[in-house]
Structures are given as C-alpha cells and as structure tokens.
Amino acid sequence: MSHTAHIPSHRKPRRNASKTALRAGVAGGVLSTIAVAAAAAPAQAEPVTQTIEMPTLTSGLSTAVAASAEATQQVALDLETQAHEDAAATTAAKAAKTAKAEAVRKAEAKKKAEAAAKAKAEAALRASRSEARTTLSATSASTSVASSSSSATGSAASVISFVKAQVGDAYVSGGTGPNSWDCSGLVQAAFRSVGVDLPRVSQAQSTAGTQVSLSNLQPGDILYWGGAGSAYHVGVYVGGGQFVGAQNPSTGVVLRSLDYDPPSGAVRVL
Template sequence: MPHTAHIPSHRKPRRRSASAMALRAGVAGGVLSTIAVAGAAGPANADPVTETIEMPTINPEGLSQTIAHSAQTQQQAVFDQQLDTLEETAAKKAAKDAKAAKAEAVREAEAAKAAEKKREREAAERASRTADRTSLTAPAGNNSGGGSSSNSQTPSGSVGTVIAFLKAQVGDAYVMGATGPNSWDCSSLVQAAFRQVNIDLPRVSQAQSTVGREVGTSNLQVGDILYWGAKGNAYHTGVYIGGGQYLDAANPAKGVVIQDLSGYPATGAVRVL
C-alpha cells in the first residue's frame, strides 16, 4: 500500500459559477412549465390513441425488377406472335410451292409420254416406208399401161414404182423447199417419185405443168401429173393414183396425204409415162 494512501486529498471541491447554476435552473423551470401547460390543455377524459397506421415500405430494387419482368413478358408475347405469323406464312408458301411442283411434274410426265408416243409412231411409219421401198423391185422402164381411172390398185412396171414410192411417203411433213427424205414440198415429191424410174422432171410446179403430153382431167390414168393453176404458171402439183384419188404434199397442216380429186379438182394433167 503506498505510503500516501492514507493522506486525504488536498484538492478543493470545484464550485459552479452562479451563471451556470442560474442557466440550469431556467432550463428545468421551462421544461416543467411546458409539461404543466400541455396537461392543462388536453381533455380530462380523452381516450388514449390505440390505432397505429403503418405506411407501406417501397423497395426500389424490387419495383425495378417487377417493371423489367413485365416488359420482358410483353416482349416475349410479341415475339411469339411474330414467330407464329412467320411459321404460318412459311407453311402456306411451302404448300403452294409443293402444289406448283406437282403440277409441273405431271405436265412434264404427260409431255414425255406424248413425245414417246410420237417417237414410236414415227419409228413405225419409217419402218413401214423402209419396207415399202425395199419391196420396189419392179424394173424401171417406159410403160404407159399404168391402169385406168377406175382402178385404185397399185400398177406394175414404171408406174407401179412411182406410185409405190409416193405411198411410202404418206405421213411425211410438208416443208416449203424441202426435198426429203422425211419432208417435202409438192413439186419436190413429184420430182423424187419419177426419178425412181429415171425420169428427170423440173424442180418447180410451173415447169412440171409443161412437160410430157397434155391429157386434161377427163381421161386420167394412174401416174398422170396433176397441176392446179394455169399451164406454165401452176402453183401446185400432185400425182393421180386411181380411184378418183391423188397423192400430194398438200400443206404444212396435212403433210403428204391421199385425197379425193372431187374435193379439190385439178386444173389440168400431163402424162410422162
């Protein structure tokens, strides 16, 4: 124990100044006066307030998230609607394209089928003409006994060779200026037919109407050359084949055909066989 512990302190107690004490007394008096006035002003029998109103607490961060979520939901709905529209449009276009493709495929198939039938028909016709040409074994020569106007049978000899050649060309096309073997005009066909028996005829109709002997149209024989138009200025020729019929390369619509002379009477006829 320090040797100074038993010695009482010589510090003098601090004295408060008169002004400080007066200030504290004034403050205390004012507070008491305010309490007294408040008690006197209130009703003696007033009930105490027992209801407490609580204001909602607003969380700015939560509000921002709610707004963002709502905007995202609306944006997703718009996107879904646009996607549905695009899918519907694409489906309609695909269906339309498929229908058009099917129609085109059917058209192409029908065209291919028609072309195949045409090729088969032309091949059969060529084979028939080839067979007819191969069968032309009659010797060439000047034979005027070709037959009468009432006989449609193919004659023998030179006239028979000419008629057989002409009939083998039935079905060929008419093409102006063509000279065979599968397309002709009227005068080239007549010229080629008589060349089979070594008779060289002029190339054009006008000149063909002037060769040989004029026989008219009332005493025709098989193998006579028919012409339409004025003699020396004819515009068409053919060959009489008997039975009131003639064979010619008629026009682009008909091609090489056999026709009745009564339907298109000739102007005149000449005989070279």
C-alpha cells in the same frame, strides 16, 4: 408692512371640485379592482410541473411502413410480370409471323411444284398422243402406199415406189435430190426412173400428158395445183385418195390425203 407682503404665494390653486371628485372616483375604482384581483389570486404562484404521456406511434407506424413496402413490392412484381408477359407476347407474335411466312412459302412452293408436275404430265400426254397419231399416220401411209403399189402395175408401180421412198426428205427450192427436193424436181426424178423425161418446172409438167378428171384418177397420175400450163405445184397420185409431194420447207416430202389440199387437175403420162 410685513416682510412677506410682496412675495407671491407658492400654494397651488384650488382645483375644481367636480374634477377632484371625478379623479377620486376613478382612482377608487382602480384600487378596488386591484384589491379584488389580489384577493382572488393565490398568495404566491408555484411552478406547475406535469408529465404528459405522448401516444406510442411505433406499432402503427411499423404497420403502415410494412404495408407501404408490401404495396411497393407488389407494384414492382406486377410491373415485372407485365414486362415478362409483354416480352412473351412479342416473342409469340414474331414466332407466329415467321411461321405464317414459312407456311405461305411452303404453300407457294407446293403450288408451283404441282403446277410443274401438271404441266409435265400434260406435255407427256400430248407427246404420247402425238406419237400415237404419228405412228397411226405412218402405218396408214405405209398401208395405203403398199395397197396403191400392189394395185399399180409396170412403170406406175415403179414411180409410186420411188416417191414413197422419199417421204421425210427435206424440201429445198430447186432441189433435185437425192435427199432434198422441190415439187417438180421430185416428180421429174420419179418419172426419169422409168425412162420418162418430163419438163423441169410445174407449169410445163401440168400439160405434159393427157388431162384426166379428178374423179377418174389412177396411181401414177401427175396432180397439179393452179391452172394447166400455169400450175404452181405438182405431186404424184399414189392411189387410195392420197398423193406424195414435196410440199414446203416446214413439212418436206409428205404423204397426204387429197382432202388435205385438193388439186386443181391431173395429167396422165403412163
């Protein structure tokens, strides 16, 4: 027996033919691809050095920056102009408001002054008219009294002269002269001046003489208001449709027309 008869063989087992063929084909294809690529590529790649010229932006950038600065400056100028305009408008509005208030104040002052002047003028006119009426009344009274006095004679003329001299004196209740009177006190004093003694009060004086009709009066007759014997007021008829009497505290002794306060009756003592 050979000395290697029992030693296992170290040779690899045969591969399957189909697998071997497949592997051979793949390997051949890969090698073919590598060969083609090698043939197409240059023998040795050299570094490529190329200078790329970048576009110059300095000119355009400067223009854009300048335009932006100009726009910013214009905006700032516009804002400043608007601020000035707003301030001017505010100042003008305040000035207009102040001027309007001053104009209103002056107009009101002028209106008040005109009203005051008008009131003063009207007051002066009323005073002038009142003075004219007073003068006319005084003139008429003097004329009437003088006429009555001239038509009266004796004691009657003296009584009339006495009462007309007291016109303008004050009225005081219970007054008997010489500067203040009540109605019966004046009549009593007037007749006493000619020696005729009359009762002190109106009621008694209204029956002190002969009753006469108001349509047949003579200067010097005593007029009374109220009933005979119950009269509340007396005066003296001075002629010309007028009488003198101490009327009241507001008027004092006055000369009045009979129409001013028509009497109830009259008595004659002279």
